[in-house]
Amino acid sequence: MGFRHISYYLLLSILLIVSGTAKSQECEGSLGDPVLTYDFGRGSAAFGPAIPDKTNYNYVIGQPSDGSYTIIKTTQGMGHVSAGNWLSVGNHTPNQSNGYMMLINADDRQAGIFYQGEASGLCPGTTYEFAAWIINVMAKPGIRPNVRFSIESMTGQVLKEFDTGEIPEGSNIDWRRYAGTFRTTSSRVIVKIKNNGLGGGGNDFAIDDITFRACGPVIIPSINTERVSTKELCVLIKKTFTFSAEVSPGVYTDPEYLWQQMAANGSWFDLPGQTTTNLTQTFDHPPIGAYKYRLLIAERGNINEENCRSNSPDYTINVVEPPVAVSLRAQAVCLGDVIVLDAKTNGATYQWTGPNSFASTEESPNIPNAGNNMSGRYTVVVTTSGGCIETEEIDLAVIPAPQPKINPITAICKGSSIQLQASGGLTYRWSPGTGLSQTDISNPIASPLQTTTYKVYASNGACEVPTEITVIVLKDPLANAGPDKKMMKGEQVQLNAEATGDEIIYQWSPSTYLDNPNILNPVATPPSDITYTLTVTSTFGCIVSTDEVFVRVYQKVEIPNAFSPNGDGVNDLWKITAADMFPTASVRVVNRYGEVVFRSTNYDDKPWDGKYKNSDVPPGVYYYVINLNTGLKPLSGSLTVIR
Structure with a gap:
């Protein structure tokens, strides 16, 4: 794809210089619309066609070697990228995933001009900015690209020559814009690309989105004498705006002006007769939206030539809706809490008034330590930057905080349930919800698997106050009567029982020959073999656990002395x-x-x-x-x- 509106004999001049200082200089004034654009086209194929202009570099479909170039969408998939030598870089053109760029591998054999072309259709005596986007595709340090653009008249006079300076390595999106300005002496120029460096280990780069744009004077916009380029207008308001442009002298000998307005489709159309640096427009309840204007400037006689003129920054009037309805965060608050007023509208001013001589200009003022004298009507007047005014009122009550209570409960056995009962609020919220039948009622059924502390938040509609209760889950009784015992008749033996569980009692049976059948370790004096059973019971009626121990009683051995x-x-x-x-x-x-x-x-x-x-x-x-x-x-x- 060549430059639009001119022949393909445009020339790009890419100079690779190992050392040097960046000399590119962008237009410091106002730019016109791009009059010449070269973005290497777009398409469905991975590689684009060769450029039609003059070049002594070889076009290849694939990865270029020294002295070659290709037209490609992305470097992804190339061998140098897989090897970690190149970055995976896509084309620069915005919103063009199918767009192409020119990928160049510098020649390592000779330096000098390697690309030359002609651009025509320019306006004599007009200053232009020539610009291009370039990226160093090297992923590792090496010879850095340095590109020189040379703009000459048809007679060989150098109108502008500028370098990019060394383009450093960076990320795969580190595209850099380089530009220079020149003044035309005729409608045609020669653009040259020079390579004073050598190829080899580096000097690989891509170029995209090359443009010519008219470069005009510095234009400082004002709206109604205020140095801004954007204003807001309420759709309910009728208002007149005066757009003014302060134009710096020296660029045009005899400047000419013309105002334009943007159409709904994004194109610009002329406003006939509006040929000064001021434009007055009256907005009489227009539809909501953005209304844009701009001032064109050119040498007299060229104002209607798109290639010859520059333009001011856009002047924008944003017609907006009235502010949204104002609301308070709550219509009731508890004594001692913070009253939070909320009236968020972008670009607006606020005037709050209320009980107890309250006044504020904040967007969302807070009133600490709410008291009874703060109940009443609060009013806010919201004024947007566009002139819309909205007034909102709300009645707020300061009420006592709830005093929640929970009925006392007893412990429960594992696997059992108990009903909790809270009071003192209008609504309730329990936490955690584990083991509860519901979390938003006053009397949920609690069936926790282990001892759990529940917190309930009682609300009166304005605030929540918490209180808590612990549901104790008793461990199941577990009896262990201990090891079997042996003893001589007439002697005694102590039973070594163990038991676990909460709130438990013990009972041995039979109780005969035991000094205390209600303790874990009674002393037994049976006259003959006997089996004792230990029963462990929870005082809350949880499950019963039993275990047995056998006591063997031997006849006493009589030993003569x-x-x-x-x-x-x-x-x-x-x-x-x-x-x-x-x-x-x-x-x-x-x-x-x-x-x-x-x-x-x-x-x-x-x-x-x-x-x-x-x-x-x-x-x-x-x-x-x-x-x-x-x-x-x-x-x-x-x-x-x-x-």
Whole structure:
């Protein structure tokens, strides 16, 4: 796609200079509409056609090497991008996803002019701004592009020559605009592109959106003597506006002016007879919308030539609706709370009045510590910058805060429910909602799985006041009667029971032979084997837990403390009574020196005859240890051998 309104012999001049200072200079005054535009076109194909202008660079479809260029939508998918050498860059033209750009890989063989073209249709004696957007596509440091644009007359006179300076690496959206101004001597110019740098490791860039625009004087806009370019007008108001332009001298020898207005479709149309730097327009209740005007300026005789004129910034009158209805955040507040007034309308002023001599010009004033004397009617007058005025009134009441209460409750068993009952408000909000049947009533059913503190917010329509209650969930009773026990008849044993749960009581059965059947660790003295059952019960009627313990009672072993093994048939043997009840019992007798004189394992009612190694032991005191092997403690003591 070439420059619109001129031949394709426009020339772009891209100079790659390793060092240099940016010399581009944008138009400092007012710009006209783009009269010449080159954006390399658009299309559905990934690559666009070669440029029709003169160039000594090779056109390729694909990734360009040194001395080549391509016309492309994006660098995405190219090998240099995949390798991390290039950025993934798309074309610059706004709102043109299918637009193309020129991607250039600088020539590493020679420097000099590599592109030249002619632009025609310009106005002699007019200052223009030539501009282009350029991006360094290198993702890594390397030789930086430096582009020189040279504008010459048809006779070779240099009208303007400017450099971009080194274009640094950046992000994939770091497009930069470079521009320079020149004054025409005829309707045609030559544009040259020069490359004074070398290619190789870098010097790869893209260019897009090249434009010529007339550059006029500085224009300072005013509306009704105020140095602004935008005003607002209420649709209900009839008003006259005077648009003025302060034009700096020196650009045009004999300037000529013409005012334009923007049509609904976005195009501009002339306002006949409006040829001074002032324009007066009366708005008589026009439809809501934006009304735009601008002043054209050109050398006399050229005002109707689009390529020869510049224009002022847009003057805009925004016709707007009246302000929206004003409202208060609440029509009632509680004593001691903050009254929050709210009247948000963009670009407006406010005048509030109310009880107790209240007055404010804030948009949303706050009145702290509300008292009874602050009840009444509040009024606000809203005036927009466009002149619309809206008055709103609202009656506000200051009321006492609610005093919420919750009826006391008892604890509950796990898996049970209880009804909560709050009072003191008009509406209620419970939190957390876990385990509640509803959260917006006064009396929800609570079924928490664990002890939970609930907070209820009681509201009177103006404010909320919280209070809380804790629902205690009792742990289920769990009985553990402890390990089975063994004891000798006539002795005692303590039961080692355990129990968990909340608010629990204990009961042993049968209660016979227990010192206290209502404690966890009673002392038992049964005369024979017995099974005790521990029952653990919650005082709140939760589930009952039971467990059993067996107490084994052994007959008491009678151990003589003396015998006389003299063969007279009386008390000749040391015989342990009831030993036959302990078939695995072991018996050991030692003398005073600790020497074992009698040993019996698996005692089977074979008493000691007072012999050791078939010889009578001397009379005297001996010591015994009897291990019944039942888990009971060993029996020990002394016995006397009498001869």
